[in-house]
Amino acid sequence: MARPALRRSVFWRQFRKNQLAVCGGAVVLVMTLAALFASALAPYDPGAYDVTQILMPPGLAHWLGTDQIGRDVLSRMLYGARISMAVGFVSVGIAVGVGTLIGTVAAYYGGRVDEVLMRFVDLMLNFPRLFLLLTLIALLRPSIWVIMAVIGLTGWMGLARLVRGEILSLKEREFVLSARALGARDPRIMFHHILPNALVPVLVSATLGVAGAILAESGLSFLGLGVQPPTPSWGNILIEGKANIEIAWWLSVFPGLAILVTVLAYNLLGEGLRDALDPRLRQ
């Protein structure tokens, strides 16, 4: 079919026009690379402490200063990027998986099933997300897998609605009808024809979802219920920032800045993707 190919080149052209989105994409790329190559980039072992360098301000030896037992903040932040990326991708992966499944089932079967599932989505949306996160983590134990699962399992609702909406609108489109007419069976229709087209807005949602996941993880870590020290996470370095607030501003400023920049980048990227895909804006 000619349609997908046409879409793609139009999409890229549109996307490139949006400078902010391109910037966002670039930053995301840089962060991901930094996370992947943290071990090469980090000037120090993130766990190596030096009691003669406790709470040192940024300087030549430690570009971003040191923490309360003398560990290098820059190195810890590079490894923290790994955690953020990992949690971001995995939890969004879970959210996409669950959301797509539920949205697809609801849209496909319709009727009672749809109504029950959508009511369930409404129910889940009723809980403040952070409350859910805190409760679940308190009841299970905070390990990184639990955190990823919990963030994913509290963030699939928007996606489910989105997928359902997309599928409902696509269900009656020509290429589906023609596929049916050609004798294709339902699951095949679902997976080969409908989903790929629905996936693009899902991608947008997922990108924005990564931003939310990073915020959630760093928030949990800041509260002490996320990634546990000594494993560095941008959020848990901020714990030391708060504890030493009067003497070590760098422990508060830098990790938060990293979170801000990364989340902003993902948001800009996501919004840019959405704008590039939205036919109404192509004027």
Add this chain to the structure above:
Amino acid sequence: MLAYLIRRLLISIPLLLGILVLSFVMLKLAPGEPGVIQQDLQARATGAQRETLRQLYGLDKPIYVQFGRWLWRVVRLDFGRSYSPDGRAALDKIAERIPITLGLNVLELLIIFSVAVPLGILSATRQYSAFDKSMTLFVFVGFATPDFWLALLLMILFGVQLGWLPMSGLRSLNFEYLDFWAQVWDVLSHLILPVLVASFGGLAYLSRLMRGSLLEVVRQDYIRTARAKGLPEGDVIYKHAVRNAVIPVVTLLGMMLPGLLGGSVFIETVFAIPGMGQLFVQSAFSRDEPVLMALIVIGASLSLLGNILADISYGLVDPRIRVSGREAR
């Protein structure tokens, strides 16, 4: 209108039930011995002792019976006793904190509304101007800023460096010794940072919404008609367009409550405010299940309330609903 109201409330009942069921499911998800047994036993308790305790707490009964019992207690607002040293009723611990958190949230909603609406209007009327662009940037940055970080930054700036604002609690130590106006300023100065930080994200969101709504309304036919009629632009915008544009924004205010409730966790932790959020974190740490359960049920119920209020206010302002009691499809 009344029919709409009643229908809306009726829909909420199964939602409320759903909240309770989901909360109970979460409680039962916890692996290992239920906390209540953990707390009562020392390290080397025997199997028989555990069994006795299990029977005592009714944990040997099938799950639907347990749910039924729990439900029966919750309906009478009995969430059990906290596991923490003071052993007070979970509900009491929460009840004394609800006014603080809700009070702050309402204050935040007021601030969000009163700042976001003008900002949104300004952005829309000066679309694509430098102001609009910087507002857009502000909005994006606002979404991306972790509120606990913003709190720390402002604490460092205003609390540590400049010393202008207090950094924790709701009142100073020597509150009782201050005269009335000093007391007023004392409370206000303690509220400035937390409320500001908590409102930041919501402000960004709502101003964006306001902008979008106004832009949308301005494209409508009746606005063009008003202009064609020769009405002054100021009237067109501020009397007609804004009034209509504000409607969806107002109705959304209620929907922001869950977000603000969640945000209060960070704000209260950083600023040491004795509200629900702070209690939540403490209870999460000490695995204080009765309090956690109470908090999540109450939190979700408050959210539900917020949504209901939003829907009701929508029903009030949308003339179609007000008149016929039916939502236009």
Add this chain to the structure above:
Amino acid sequence: MTGLPAPCRRSPRTLSLLLVLLALVPLAACSRSETAAEPVAGEGGPAYGDTLVEASIGDISGLIPNITSDSASHEIGNLIYANLVRTDKELRLEGELAERWEISRDELTITFHLRKGVKWHDGVEVTAADVDFTYRYMIDPKTPTAYAESFRQIRRAEVVDRYTYRVTYEKPYAPGLLSWGIWILPRHILEAPWKAGVDLRTTPQNRYPIGSGPYRFREWKTGEKVVLEANPDYFEGRPYIKRVVYRIIPDQSTIFLELKARNIDMAGLSPIQYRRQTDYPAFRKAFHRYRYLANAYAYLGFNLLDPRFQDKRVRQAMAYAINKREIIEGVLLGLGRPAVGPYKPGTWWYKENVKTYPFDPERAKALLAEAGWKDKNSDGILVRDGQPFSFTIRTNQGNLVRQQTAEIIQRRLRAVGIDVKIHVVEWAAFINTFIRKKNFEAIILGWGLGMDPDQYDIWHSSKTAPDELNHISYKNPKVDALLEAGRRTFDEAKRKAIYGELQDVMAEEQPVVFLYVPDALPVVSARVWGVEPAPAGISYNFTKWYVPANLQRYTR
């Protein structure tokens, strides 16, 4: 003031109150002050009034100190209640409620003569009946106190007359006189509920106490503050400082900022605050800093009910794996000394040359291997019987030094193959949820020390009930025997030998890893005069502190 051992949350100022002295010999003290010139009485002279605001990291657990064991409750209890005896500035015993006392020739009987005309805060007179009630309450098995043991040694107690109380011990009991530094409780208020079987923690006394001490209770807002007011009828004279407020601020940073903002008048500094943040002229002008070796030590304790920690080699390995020097140099910034046992250096019973554990990770690994811990799959974690060696260290919130120490220990133990997690808990929850229920694997905590070498309450195998102090459930018959022998003679030379042997056994056994003895680093607002550092610290003469009239801040 009394000096019962109490787990200390490490607010250095509170440590100086936890002193009780052995009546026998004045101590070689370790205390220096960093004040500028001694304040000269002149401008103003002693004046009544003003309020002193102190910070406390944890809330108190109750206002009947006999049934609490945390230093905050003891500190406030010391102001509200009076004791029969207390320690003076030279760490010698002096009388408070007891005007004088006599010890019989056989050293088994003490006769206390109480002062006449001392009143409880509600006007009733303090008599020997109150002392007797306190005694009977302490020995009641239902009373949730950690300090009953001393009173159980008494064979007979009698009220001789209204102001005379006589106790006779079963056997010679060296810490006996010292133990009467216990807070005396009001019989006329508490006897009735106690006899009726009521738990005194639920009586009004626990929240609105009536005592006979220098300060009267005014208010306790849970989690927020405790307010005390000077007792104008205090028999030693009305305290100058009219009101004392304890603000509960669970965060050391906030305490420090409030201190700098002059909203707090007295607090303990952390080493980093002392060295790096308070060394400028404006601070020196506003506050006086003090520094002296505290009567306390910090340790890494293990739950000895856990089979992994029951092997002495494992504990010794951890002692070798930890570098105490780096903790003292780096975390304490030199403001402290290594601890090698449960006693403070400089005391007459402190033994110099016990076995120490210099930093030696190889030795640690060897010992662990001997105990059966091997790294089977080369992931760096030791394993035994299929279980990886992993445990959680818990410590209390509000103490940066302990957290830093925990992080360093975590890293050092990881280097020898032990995986350690850290859990920082708010003080009250720490004590009640984890310590009392023995629901922990390892802890970093401190002990405030008394001025008698007797530590029966902490180490004896019979002291493991939830309200008692042997949290780690240590059971060593040799140590038990030494603890018992040490309290049975008054002969200092003999006691020194016994406790010397005890220290040798402890050094070998390492029931805990003794970490450091910190310096106490209190600061007091410069407007307060009368603070005189002495072997007992600075708070022994609190009732004599004053703020000259022209400097008073809180005048209502």
